[in-house]
Amino acid sequence: MQYGFFDDVRREYVITNPRTPWPWINYLGNEDFFSLISNTAGGYSFYKDAKFRRLTRYRYNNVPMDSGGRYFYIREGGSVWSPGWKPCKTDLEYYECRHGMGYTRITGLKNNLEAELLFFVPLQTRAEVQKVTLRNTSRETKKLQLFSFVEWCLWNAATDMENFQRNFSTGEVEVEGSVIYHKTEYRERRNHYAYYSVNQPVQGFDTDRESFFGLYNGFDDPQTVREGKPRNTVAHGWSPIASHYLEVELEPGNSRELIFLLGYEENEPEEKWESKGIINKSKARETISRFNSVEKVDNAFAALRAYWDQLLGNFRVKTEEEKLDRMVNIWNQYQCMITFCFSRSASYFESGIGRGMGFRDSNQDLIGFVHQIPERARERIIDIASTQFPDGSCYHQYQPLTKKGNNEIGGGFNDDPLWLILGTTAYIKETGDFGILDAAVPFDNEPGSEVPLFDHLTVSFDHVINNRGPHGLPLIGRADWNDCLNLNCFSDDPNESFQTTENRSEGSKAESLMIAGLFVVCGRDYAELCRRLGKIEEARRVLTHVDRMVEAIKQHGWDGEWFLRAYDYFGNKIGSKENEEGQIFIESNGWCSMAGIGLEEGMTEKALNAVKERLDCEHGIVLNNPAYSQYYIEYGEISSYPPGYKENAGIFCHNNPWIIIGETVLGRGDRAWEYFRKICPSYSEAISDLHKVEPYVYAQMIAGKDAFRPGEAKNSWLTGTAAWNFYTISQYILGIRPSYDGLIIDPCIPPEWEHYRVTRRFRGSTYHITVKNPERRMKGVKAITLNGEPITDNVVPLLPAGSECEVEVTL
Ligand code: GLC
Ligand code: GLC
Secondary structure: OOOEEEEOOOOEEEEOOOOOOOOOEEEEOOOOEEEEEEOOOEOOEEEOOOOOOEEEOOOOOOOOOOOOEOEEEEEEOOEEEOOOOOOOOOOOOEEEEEEEOOEEEEEEEEOOEEEEEEEEOOOOOOEEEEEEEEEEOOOOOEEEEEEEEEEEEEEOHHHHOOOHHHHHHHOEEEEEOOEEEEOOOOOOOOOEEEEEEEOOOOOEEEEEHHHHHOOOOOOOOOHHHHHOOOOOOOOEOOOEEEEEEEEEEEOOOOEEEEEEEEEEEEOOHHHOEEEOOEEOOHHHHHHHHHOOOHHHHHHHHHHHHHHHHHHHOOEEEEOOOHHHHHHHHHHHHHHHHHHHHHOOOEOOOOEOOOOOEEHHHHHHHHOOOOOOOHHHHHHHHHHHHOOEOOOOOEEOEEOOOOOOEOOOOOEOEOOHHHHHHHHHHHHHHHHOOHHHHHOEEOOOOOOOOOEEHHHHHHHHHHHHHOOEOOOOOEEOEOOOOOOOOOOOOOOOOOOOOOOOOOOOOOOOOOEEHHHHHHHHHHHHHHHHHHHHOOOHHHHHHHHHHHHHHHHHHHHHOEOOOOEOOEEOOOOOEEOOOOOOOOOEEHHHHHHHHHOOOOOOOOHHHHHHHHHHHHOEEOOEEOOEEOOOOOOOOOOHHHHHOOOOEOOEOOEEHHHHHHHHHHHHHHOOHHHHHHHHHHHOHHHHHHHHHHHOOOOOOOEEEEOOOOOOOOOOEEEEOOOOHHHHHHHHHHHHHOOEEEOOOEEEEOOEOOOOOOEEEEEEEEOOEEEEEEEEOOOOOOEOOOEEEEOOEEEOOOEEEOOOOOOEEEEEEEO
16 A cells, blocks of 8 residues: 655655555755654754754653644634644645655645645754645635644753753743744853744744643643634743744635745854843844745755755666666665765654764765765764774764764674775765875874774775784674674673673684675775775785685685684684574675675675575565574574564565675576565555555665564664665665776676666766666676777776766666
8 A cells, every 4th residue: 555656747646645654754954953754744853963052842752752842823713723734633625745856745634725835954043944824725715724733842852851850940032023933041051042933923822831731731722722712822941932922814816925944053152142031132133134024035045955856967867667667766875865965863763862873874875965965974984983992992972963972872883884985985986086195183082093094995805804803804892793692791681781781802712704705895895995095015014914804804704605603702603504593694694795705716606595595585684594593692682583583584674685785796687676665665666555664765674584473664763774775776776886986887686677777976977878778687797988989998097087988888
């Protein structure tokens, strides 16, 4: 069953039924001010950091789901309704929600009144614009009452929901004309405030929550709205809100536009006050004046559209698969921007208070983002590297507001350092900016400890060398990419977290074949970089270690039919036919295949065949098999999940692309494509009631074949799946791969594909690439012409910036 459809021309997903199987959301803003918005206008806003600067309140895991957001109530005669259906849930004659690139437009129709709400965060603006258009489609004059509503969060989203003995006494607001200011704690350490405005005179307002709702009512039935009478309350403590009250008269056929603004500002210490106790509002006034007319708002909206035209123009494909094209050209790239901005912090599955930016996560997110805004990728690489320690280890996460490593989570995840090599080389291949390697980057943000970024790559590589186990394979530490394979944890206390409990890696023999494969791939990349920098000795040293690792993998990491996953604390095998459960895993087989380990000996092919046989299912490739049916104290969290979910045999979409790239190494384009399509959300649109989450973005996990409900997805939006799938489809299936010297053309496609076209902007030039497949092959470039002239290998060279060229490829 479907709940809407794709509108590719407008780059929107159009939801036509508000009762989606789960809230289907969108993100507004991609710089400093952010909002999450569901298809019924639920969600919240924050500035930079979803934990420390939460502007509006949101209650996760609420009953009913997704209660709380920016709500409009329309009262006409005795009836009350909301254009987004919720919270009133009054039946509408028409409902539509269009999620687009950085905006959401919700339209509701009732009693011949159409209300259209357009939400977006303009570029370079610390505010969410809400443009409300009311249209009278009847033959009579209408008199209606409009109430707006948002609920303020007391800034720190964590203490906001626990420290009520304090919170209920701190709330403060100011009301000035049509603007409601939230200034809780502004008097002491804070220098920031939020505001909610409308560009017309109001006929009333409310800022005290209980007065607005009545103590025993919910969002669906505020007492003031039911009675049509605002109370003009000024909140003192308890729970401050902001609600405007407007009376609107509309002639038949007429419409009226109102502009609401939900914003945030910070003042310098010496400019904090207008007069004693009264905040200095000049910055808010200035922002409000930038958006106080329909024309100004429409211009800002057009600028946002133009911005996305430009961004998405860097990679465009036209194949015969409509569902593929819309993902590659629109939604997958959009999701890559979102994961770049948020890492794993704030979604409808991530509460915004748990995690900041992940070291491994953000590095991987870069590979799907560098082609969009390389300057921002550059800054991110430096921020991430600044949280590394001199021995190459690093904080697992950092807070976006402070950019400091997060002490509570700590470090010790031995895969982490390698991802910095992946992210940095991806950036240089895209931009040619070798200069980034000279940037002075501190360790642990300590001033004075700066070394060139290049040295951070060296210590990243060496961290693996310096932490090897009895088989010469990388020690796993707290965990590798799989956060739930906790081989040094031995937790029997339900009150401790698997992620942070002290690990017993001292004397441990736990080694990871996943890190081993990753090390080979990243090591070769790092060696290649060294070679290009003329550091021939270093390149040689690196490759010696890489070769040794390859040997160690072949000798101690091969189980006969596939690659082992790990050795545990005691040196016993994991992911082996000798195990009763968890005999085969996806991660090590993915990375060792990507590295082409044992390609000549047939190991890669065997391993991928075993993956097909044992891990593949209808909805994707599961993580391990057989699933763990009981808790193994020596394996940790992985065996705490019921079979088929999350890291215990769920389809963890993030790692499916590793197998797909492995298949392209073998040249099996049919299989690569089959796997790709299975987890690609636009292909699941028709089974939305089973799939449950948004059909326009990837989810972290789809329940696997051992689960109670296989095919049900969870954890949409913030997942490395976005970057990995974009990387895989663009670089390994469509085969347009940035390199230091130019664009490598190396498609690996299903034989049915006859031709496709890609437009790629790269280093300032535009490449129009046509791939033809007259012999129905899967891989292997036979001929390439550049502007009609044949070229001898499959690297299209760099062109003078600003040029355009035609590239024709025959397989
Ligand atoms: C989550 C984490 C990521 C980890 C993965 C597997 O997506 O954000 O860091 O690698 O789970 O456990
Ligand atoms: C849990 C999740 C895993 C995630 C981790 C992050 O262990 O299963 O996916 O990476 O939490 O802390």
